[in-house]
Amino acid sequence: MAVIKRILAVFLAMAVTAGLLCGCGGTTTQNPGPSDETTDSSRADHGNEITVGIAQDLDDSLDPNLMTAAGTREVMFNVFEGLVKPNSDGDYVCAVASDYEKSEDGLTYTFTLRDGVVFHNGQSCTTDDVIYSFETCAATSVTSAVVTALSAITDISAQGNTITITLSAPNPDFISYVSSVYIMPKGYTEQSTAPVGTGPFRFVSRSVQENFILERNEDYYGEAAKLDKVTYKIYEDNNALFTALNSGALDLVAHLTIDQVNNLSNGYNVLEGTMNLVQALYLNNAVEPFDNELVRQALCYAVDVDSMLEFTAEGHGTKLGSSMYPAFGKYFDPALAEAYPYDVEKAKKLLAEAGYENGFSFTITVPSNYQPHVDTAVVLVEQLKAVGIDAQIQQVEWNTWLTEVYGNRNFEATVCGFDASTLNASALLARWVSDNDKNMINYNNALYDETFAQAQSAADESEQTALYKQCLEILSDTAANVYLQDLADFVAVNPELQGFTFYPLYVIDMSCLYFAD
Amino acid sequence: MKYIVKKICTLIITLFIVSLLAFLAFQIIPGDPTTELLGTEATEEARQALRQELGLDRPVLVRYWDWLSGFVMGDMGESYNYRMPVSEMLADKLPVTALLTLLSFIFTIVLSIPLGIWAGSTRSRAVDLGVTVLDQVIMSVPPFFVGMLACYLLGNVLKLFVPGDFVSYTVSWSKCLGYMILPALAIAIPRIAMTVKLLRSSIHSQLEQDYVRTSRSRGSSRGKILRRHVLKNAMIPVISFLAVSAAEIMTGSIIIEQVFTIPGVSRLLLASISNRDFPVVQAIVVVMAAWIVIVNFAADLLYQLADPRIRRL
Numbered sequence: 001m002a003v004i005k006r007i008l009a010v011f012l013a014m015a016v017t018a019g020l021l022c023g024c025g026g027t028t029t030q031n032p033g034p035s036d037e038t039t040d041s042s043r044a045d046h047g048n049e050i051t052v053g054i055a056q057d058l059d060d061s062l063d064p065n066l067m068t069a070a071g072t073r074e075v076m077f078n079v080f081e082g083l084v085k086p087n088s089d090g091d092y093v094c095a096v097a098s099d100y101e102k103s104e105d106g107l108t109y110t111f112t113l114r115d116g117v118v119f120h121n122g123q124s125c126t127t128d129d130v131i132y133s134f135e136t137c138a139a140t141s142v143t144s145a146v147v148t149a150l151s152a153i154t155d156i157s158a159q160g161n162t163i164t165i166t167l168s169a170p171n172p173d174f175i176s177y178v179s180s181v182y183i184m185p186k187g188y189t190e191q192s193t194a195p196v197g198t199g200p201f202r203f204v205s206r207s208v209q210e211n212f213i214l215e216r217n218e219d220y221y222g223e224a225a226k227l228d229k230v231t232y233k234i235y236e237d238n239n240a241l242f243t244a245l246n247s248g249a250l251d252l253v254a255h256l257t258i259d260q261v262n263n264l265s266n267g268y269n270v271l272e273g274t275m276n277l278v279q280a281l282y283l284n285n286a287v288e289p290f291d292n293e294l295v296r297q298a299l300c301y302a303v304d305v306d307s308m309l310e311f312t313a314e315g316h317g318t319k320l321g322s323s324m325y326p327a328f329g330k331y332f333d334p335a336l337a338e339a340y341p342y343d344v345e346k347a348k349k350l351l352a353e354a355g356y357e358n359g360f361s362f363t364i365t366v367p368s369n370y371q372p373h374v375d376t377a378v379v380l381v382e383q384l385k386a387v388g389i390d391a392q393i394q395q396v397e398w399n400t401w402l403t404e405v406y407g408n409r410n411f412e413a414t415v416c417g418f419d420a421s422t423l424n425a426s427a428l429l430a431r432w433v434s435d436n437d438k439n440m441i442n443y444n445n446a447l448y449d450e451t452f453a454q455a456q457s458a459a460d461e462s463e464q465t466a467l468y469k470q471c472l473e474i475l476s477d478t479a480a481n482v483y484l485q486d487l488a489d490f491v492a493v494n495p496e497l498q499g500f501t502f503y504p505l506y507v508i509d510m511s512c513l514y515f516a517d
Numbered sequence: 518m519k520y521i522v523k524k525i526c527t528l529i530i531t532l533f534i535v536s537l538l539a540f541l542a543f544q545i546i547p548g549d550p551t552t553e554l555l556g557t558e559a560t561e562e563a564r565q566a567l568r569q570e571l572g573l574d575r576p577v578l579v580r581y582w583d584w585l586s587g588f589v590m591g592d593m594g595e596s597y598n599y600r601m602p603v604s605e606m607l608a609d610k611l612p613v614t615a616l617l618t619l620l621s622f623i624f625t626i627v628l629s630i631p632l633g634i635w636a637g638s639t640r641s642r643a644v645d646l647g648v649t650v651l652d653q654v655i656m657s658v659p660p661f662f663v664g665m666l667a668c669y670l671l672g673n674v675l676k677l678f679v680p681g682d683f684v685s686y687t688v689s690w691s692k693c694l695g696y697m698i699l700p701a702l703a704i705a706i707p708r709i710a711m712t713v714k715l716l717r718s719s720i721h722s723q724l725e726q727d728y729v730r731t732s733r734s735r736g737s738s739r740g741k742i743l744r745r746h747v748l749k750n751a752m753i754p755v756i757s758f759l760a761v762s763a764a765e766i767m768t769g770s771i772i773i774e775q776v777f778t779i780p781g782v783s784r785l786l787l788a789s790i791s792n793r794d795f796p797v798v799q800a801i802v803v804v805m806a807a808w809i810v811i812v813n814f815a816a817d818l819l820y821q822l823a824d825p826r827i828r829r830l
Contacts, residue, residue: 059598059792060554068556142559192600208599208606209780209788210685236788240681240778243672247679397791399548406557421558437561 048515049229050251050497052508053241057209057234063191064182065141070419070506075232077507078214078225079120080182080197083111083130083163084175086423090327090504092175095222096125096183096198097163106170106459109178113161118219119185120202127158132186134165141180143421144438145430149177170459173424180422200225200511209234214510226499226514238371251494254508257372258313261490268492273502275489276327277417278320278428279373281364281380281482284412286442289360296479298350300340302387303380303482307342312375316488322472323418323428325486327504331425331468336476337483347387359388362412365405368395372487373415380415380482406440417487419506425468426456432471432480441481448474524817528810535806536588536799540581543795549573550597550793571597584799594796598789603800606785611804612686614774614781616693618767620701621708625762629709630755633716637724637751638743648717655710660769664703664776671699681778700777704769708762715758719751726750753824760816764809 058072064080067073083097094100098114117125138150155166167174183198184191195203200222201214212232216225233250235241238260245253248266261270281299283290290296309317318326321336351357366377374395381391391413396404405411420427431438433449448471455467476483493500499512551567568574572583587594593603636648672680678699684692723729724747732742771783778784782801789797 057788059788059794060556061598061600066554068554068558140563142555142563144558144560144563147560147563207685207780208601208609209784210683234780235681235778236784237681237775237778243668244679244681244778246673247676247682249679249682397548399553399791399793400546402552402557403548407552438557 048227049231050227050494050513051231051233051249052510053245053250053253054212054232054234055238055241055255056236058206058212059208061192062195062203062206064184064195064197065137066192068142074507075212075214076195077199077505078201078230078510079195079199079203080184081199082179082181082183084179086176086179086503086505088501088503088509090329090423092179092423095179096130100175102175106172106174107167109165109167109174111163111165111178113163114221115161117183117198117221119198120196120217121185121188122219123185125183125185125198127161127163129186130163130183131156131158133183134181136184137181143180145422145427146177146180149174150181169457171456172458172461172464173422173426176422176424201230204229209236223511225511227510230510245492251497252491252500252508252513254489254491256490256492258316258488258490261492264492267495269495271491271493271500271502272316273489273491274318274325274327275417275419275487276325276504276506277419277486278323278325279376279415279417279484279487280320280323281377281484282414282416282441283481284409284441285444285480286409287412289354289356289362290412292354293478294350294354295356296482297340298347298354298356298387299384299389299482300479301343301347301350302389303340303383303484304342305337305484308376308379308383309485311379312372313488316490317485318488319485320483322476322483323432323480324425324472325428327486328420328425328428330465331472333469333472336472339476340479344386351387351389359390361390361392363392363394365394365396365401365411365414367398367401367416369398370416373417376484377415409440409442415484423505425471426452429455429468429471432475443475443480445474445478445480448478524814528807528814531810532803532806533585536585536803537581539799539802540584540795541577543793543798544577546793548793550795553792554597584796588799588803593800596789596794596797598792598794598797603796606797607782607800607804610780610782610785613693613779614767614770614783616686617697617701617704617770617773617779617781618763620694620697621704621766621769622759622763624701624705625708625712625766626759628705629712630716632709633713633755634720634748636713637717637720648713652710652714652717656707656714658707660704660707661772661776663706664700664773667699667703668776683777683779685780696777697779700770700773700779703776704766704773708766712755712758712762716751716755719754720747723747723751753820756823757816757820760812760819763815764812767805767808767812 054071054075056069056071058069058075060067060069060072062072062076064076067076081095083095084092084100085095087093094114096114096117097111099112101110113125113127113130119125134150134153134156138147138153141147149171152167152169152171153165154168157164185196188196200217200220202217204213204215206212211234214230216228218224233244235244241253242260244250246264246266255275264270281303283296283299285291305319309315319337321339322333324332326332351359364377364380366374368374377393381393384391405414418428429452430436431440432443433439433452434444451467451470451474455464455471458464458467491500496515497513498516499514501509501512503509550571551564551573555564555567572580584594593607595602596606599606636645639645668680671677678696683696686693728746729742732746770781771786774781774783775787782804786798786801789801
């Protein structure tokens with residue numbers, strides 16, 4: 001009995017303490033609590049810093065040579081720079097280099113190191129650091145296109161404040177790869193956890209799955225960023241991200257869907273850009289029936305991209321027609337988007353010609369974490385029914401998609417989007433060369449291989465552009481895939497925050513943002 | 518003493534089996550850590566180099582042994598994704614989940630015991646019926662639904678709080694605690710209903726016992742009998758039920774942390790599973806399993822303390 005009494009006494013004590021706790025807790029939620037919270041995140045009291053909501057953690061690596069996720073690159077664009085860097089027009093401007101020259105034969109590049117470039121850890125940037133960065137990038141980068149481009153370097157040397165790079169063969173895209181070589185301090189080994197670069201913002205701290213904090217680089221050589229601090233809050237869940245946005249707790253969220261924009265009730269400015277990716281129904285050209293060009297063409301005629309855009313995004317988005325998106329104005333040809341007008345009869349005829357007059361069935365494997373692709377697949381299934389094709393959707397986890405579809409090419413069709421890791425056409429086109437190890441769809445076309453190879457070695461830029469355009473036409477003519485769209489990208493911005501700029505790459509430049517007075 | 522040694526052996530064996538199963542599960546699901554880490558652009562050489570660096574090129578059992586011997590020595594390894602020591606990440610996230618579990622446990626006790634006693638001792642038929650029906654309804658509502666409802670109604674419609682606007686305990690304890698109240702309640706509500714139901718029926722069955730009639734016939738008041746005798750006996754099954762609840766509340770946090778975007782251990786666990794960040798998953802699975810085994814053990818002990826008859830058997 002004494003024991004029971006003691007236990008009851010303990011319970012009672014717990015109950016009383018808990019009652020007190022609850023009491024305090026209760027009042028915090030009901031009265032001053034929430035109003036406190038709202039003032040904290042209120043837009044009036046921004047203190048020249050912003051909170052940006054992102055839908056994924058930066059969980060690949062912060063090391064510039066090892067980062068792969070688009071979301072990570074989007075953030076780290078503000079921290080790292082190359083000798084040159086892309087601007088919002090898609091041109092390359094000098095960054096760590098103050099000037100560069102290309103020799104007549106296209107084999108030698110001479111970069112002049114800018115005076116007064118200081119790393120975020122206080123160290124001055126020297127030509128040694130630049131050479132180190134090139135060597136490290138060539139040895140460790142996970143972007144194979146960059147590694148390949150850098151492998152053509154036969155010599156890199158410094159003299160005074162100039163760096164000379166010699167190539168074994170001319171490469172008109174070389175400067176775009178130079179922008180992917182981020183300049184890092186020599187011998188610094190903590191890049192994957194505490195990155196140090198030269199960009200307008202420096203890395204301050206991170207908390208796994210919670211936040212990622214950048215502060216203005218006070219020693220920036222160029223025009224310094226206007227914001228003092230940018231806090232990325234990590235939601236890893238689109239709904240949670242949207243609720244937080246709608247409550248007014250965030251200053252900027254990109255990559256919203258049209259539904260979210262329509263439900264936004266909190267007085268944000270909504271800007272519309274494009275995602276800069278090629279969304280398509282990618283077909284495995286090596287499996288039956290997609291090894292038959294007629295079948296692939298039939299699919300192109302059977303899919304009505306306009307009504308799809310209407311369905312999934314109220315008409316927002318850009319029709320593509322080939323492996324190129326409009327931000328690459330030089331190569332993009334809008335005419336290709338109209339190459340296969342919606343025509344059910346023609347599709348049926350082509351199917352009959354190919355021996356599939358009764359249609360067939362196949363599976364579309366879609367990464368389940370990308371809602372726009374899943375939505376697109378749903379519409380595709382409906383549209384294909386009209387020509388007697390029975391498509392099934394199989395949603396898989398991203399890692400499974402990467403292994404099975406992308407790696408093992410063990411799929412029939414998939415909906416996904418390819419973006420360009422560097423600002424050049426080959427970032428989008430190289431993968432369709434028949435022996436390319438990224439040729440997920442097993443596209444095999446001798447003419448394409450030849451044209452692409454010619455484009456790669458063309459010394460003259462206009463000739464190269466023409467050849468790349470030819471590549472795009474071949475992809476369209478042979479209906480390599482059912483090309484769909486470049487998705488619309490909606491960005492919600494605090495109305496007091498000015499200067500948001502869209503880039504032709506998947507990045508958000510925080511240094512152009514500022515608060516209007 | 519013998520009992521405790523036996524329990525500790527069970528704990529060790531359970532943890533061993535759980536960790537081995539978690540490890541083997543990773544061999545079955547497709548994809549390895551390098552697929553996600555290196556993305557779509559990496560060369561095969563880079564992939565092989567990373568596999569080698571992470572030690573993934575070695576046979577399964579060698580890797581397991583490596584992990585096990587490290588773990589026993591207190592080294593949980595390093596996260597593949599974050600390149601941070603797993604122990605550091607857990608030290609950061611465990612307090613969050615622990616706080617959520619504790620808060621929700623406190624809510625369960627504080628709300629269910631008085632309610633249960635009231636429901637069990639009331640003489641009003643209407644109240645009794647009302648409580649039974651309400652109990653049944655609440656019991657069958659899963660915590661994640663309560664959570665979603667709370668987020669929507671209190672967060673989006675009434676704007677009493679900002680769902681997802683979690684404040685870390687390292688920044689402000691009071692704000693962190695304030696944000697935790699709703700998720701803790703969401704986990705606690707079905708538990709409360711179950712405890713109320715159990716306590717109510719336990720009191721009812723005690724009230725039918727002979728000793729109650731005897732005391733009545735000796736002139737004791739109903740209230741006095743309830744307080745003196747019935748409650749003490751009726752509490753015994755409830756105590757062990759509550760103790761076991763502590764384990765279930767912890768696992769209940771797995772879903773609630775997703776609903777309320779609380780960056781605790783459970784969210785880390787889910788992300789790490791899809792990243793195939795094996796050292797992190799292994800550590801969390803073992804910690805959770807240990808918690809469940811220990812809590813069950815504690816429930817056992819508590820039960821024996823509360824009811825001396827069990828020890829005599």
